[in-house]
Amino acid sequence: MQSFAIHPFSTPGTVSDLRAQVRRIVSECEAGWDAADRANSWSVADPAFSARLGDEGLVGMIWPKRYGGHDRDPLERYIVLEELLAAGAPVGAHWIADRQTGPLLLRYGTEEQREKYLPGMAAGKTYACIGLSEPGAGSDLAGVKTTARKTDTGWVINGQKVWTTGAHIAHAILALVRTEPGSERQAGLSQLLVDMDTPGITVRPIINLAGQHDFNEIFFEDVEVPHGALVGGEGNGWKQVTAELALERSGPERYLSSFALLRYLIAEQGGDPAVQPLIGRLTAELWTLRQMSMSTAAKLAGGEDPAVEAAIVKDLGNSYEQDVPLAIQAVLTADFDTRSDSDLARTLSLLLQTAPSFSLRGGTREILRGIIARGLGLR
Amino acid sequence: MSENRSLLCDTATAVLREAADMHSLEEAGFATLLIAEADGGFGGDWGDVFAVLRIAGYEGSDLDIAGLILDPVAGDSMEKGAFAKVCLAAGALDRILEMAIDYVNTREQFGRPLARFQAVQQSLAILAVEAAAVNSAGAGAALALDHGDATFEIAAAKLRTNQAIGVGTAIAHQAHGAIGFTREYPLHPFTRRLNQWRTDNGNDRYWSEKLGAAVVALGTDGLWEEITRRSDRSAG
Structure with a gap:
């Protein structure tokens, strides 16, 4: 048996342009972004930023042009999402419409519903x-x-x-x-x-x-x-909701939502030889999760339902993102002031509080492991 | 999977199940897996190496097929060895997962198969997740090797594999109970090899210090740029 069939992620030829576009937008907008918000990025709503992404053609990317979309490849959208998340951009306002509601309307909605909602959603102005x-x-x-x-x-x-x-x-x-x-x-x-x-x-x-x-x-x-x-x-x-959950669980947000914390650890404590092995371990886990997430995205893009793979990625991603703040808290020197104003301190303090929600939202750990167990042929 | 790869995997499975010695492996042509067709080799890529070594780990072969394939090609021997251990572990972890599933579906206690107990299901789910991580890491490292330098990916993959071995072998043994702790039962040939591979070609300390120092040297925003730059090498 094979626990995880690998689906090759065919990196789109436009990847350099897409990364450059997102990095340019981020550099133009990031001046006012709070460090702690960056570690919570798809929960932070900034309607102006969502509208900017809409103007740039980066919302509703894979929807047909006649509904305001851009007919892009799903893997191009994946590249844009991971760039936004890695930068900690405030994408919360349009996130659900772009990820779930829009695709569901394209699959099951009436013509009238699509015409009424999709153009506004693709503009980054209609939220669901x-x-x-x-x-x-x-x-x-x-x-x-x-x-x-x-x-x-x-x-x-x-x-x-x-x-x-x-x-x-x-x-x-x-x-x-x-x-x-x-x-x-x-x-x-x-x-x-x-x-x-x-x-x-x-x-x-x-x-x-x-x-x-x-x-x-x-x-x-x-x-x-x-x-x-x-x-x-x-x-x-029921059937429609179940299909929707694979969209909810398979994206890069399940392992990249608090990437900012690792960035701040590298920036502020990377010189400490006692911290470097932890940076190595967290990098290894992050890199592996990215391989798994990309394979799942490729399977979804190929028209298959990656329900079990999505549960695996979400479960492992949640565990990783819950471990990161605890492991960092444990390795810092005793004189590190977690109440200080540094980016690392503020982000760490926030994530130590919010991390329990990661394995609750979008399907609890127990439910996900039940899905995985059923996929294994148990129960 | 390409047709060539699928044929290669069938051959590897057949030969590794039957093969009594290195000679039969050599006859099957595995020593030239990575040698270009123009030079009389099989002309395989690193994804093929991953697939073959994964099967060797899955079949529990004691023959040094990794050395046979990798010795003729250039490259850092520590890295080549670490990559081989990742591939072997991917197969072995899938094998002990399969054994654990079969066992809990069959073994009954309290009047029902162990597989009916949620505690058992949740525990095997973790083993499956760990095996999935190693399989993905191996495939990712192989892809990087196809594009040249793979020091970063091999470090990450071996480190992640070491973690998975610790968690995964413990769960497989727990699911099997006392029978899995006997010499007679065929779980230990896999779990003992896995534990040896966890030490070989770099333990956690070795790779985490190396990878950590390399990441810090990239600077604050360097990690994400480096991860994406490296994977974008495969852009068509």
Whole structure:
């Protein structure tokens, strides 16, 4: 058996131009970026930066031109993403629309939905959020209780979503709801695309332990949407969401989101001979994860579903990103002041607090390992 | 996988399962794997070397096929040896993963196969992830070797392999229980070799000091530039 089939990443001929373009944009915009924010980059929303990337043709890159996209190769998009993440650029505003919602609309959406949303998304100006988790449906997503009742004119939604990243800045939510009354578990679920300014929607912030506002809870009270809000097939929601999760789990953000911390360690403590072996080890792990992530991206680009590979990369990437701050904390000299204003100190302090979330968001470690175990033929 | 590579792998599997001595390996032509076709060799690339040595690790062959393939080609012997250990370990880790899966699917305790226990599933998932990391590292180092200098990639791949061996062999033994600790049961030929390869051609200290110093010498923004510059060598 082979634990991980390698899919060769055919580096696009445009790679030099793409890297140069992103590095130029970063150098022009980075003056105001906070060091700690750089270690949290796809959670930091900067609408002006997202619009700039849209102007540069770097959002919705692989979507058709008629929807505002750029018909680029998925591996060209991968290059752009890893450059943005390695630089710690604030890509949070458009991230979900570009990664998940746009591709899902291209696959399952109606012509009307594509024309309405995709051009704004590709411009880096229309943002989306994903309504999956509910108070009673976390890892066990099939426990979704939010309902959409079909009427002559459309759907009436009632229920609650929680842990919804970016709901406070999003223009639309793609919500998984129960459209078949009395249905259970994976059956009878559908996806509805709902404008966030629709009457009856209330968004409340949930502040995380580090004082940041990333996620929210959303209440739906008799929210009326037209029949045209249905994305894909009625009752096909579970299948669509599962396909979407491979997009969510396979990207370079699962190992590069806190790359800034390693950069600051090299800059501030690289001269310490006791720190250098740790830099070597963290580099070896980072380089290996990149090989795995690129292979997974190549498989996805080839039209195959890398669900197990994506789970492997996300699990290992999460463990790596949780280990980095702890290992750095352990190796610094006793007189290093973690409360100081240095880039390393501030980034380290933040990541020591936020790292537990890495193996929770986008699928918990236990769920991912369950997916891997099933792929191995266990259980 | 190319048709040539696939044929090569079939041959390697057959010969390594049957071969009693180095002579049969030589007859099969492995000594010329990396020699150009124009010079009468097989004209293979480093991806072929990875594939063949991975099979040697998987089959548990004691024959020095790595030396047979790598001795005739130029290059730093420490690096060549480290690359060989990465490839062998990739195959051996996949083999002990396979053995552990078979064992827990068969062995019953508390009235059900061990594979039904979540604790066992989660533990084997970690072994699979570690084996996947080594397979990816080996393939990545092979690609770099095809483009010339691969000092960086070999250092990273060997270091990552050393880590995976420590974690992976422990999980394979834990899954097998006492039977895996017997001389009779065929797990130890793989785990003991893996542990030896963890020492050979550079342990963690050796490669982490070397790679760490090289990364620091690149400067603050040098690491990312270097990683991307090196992989972009394969751009078409």
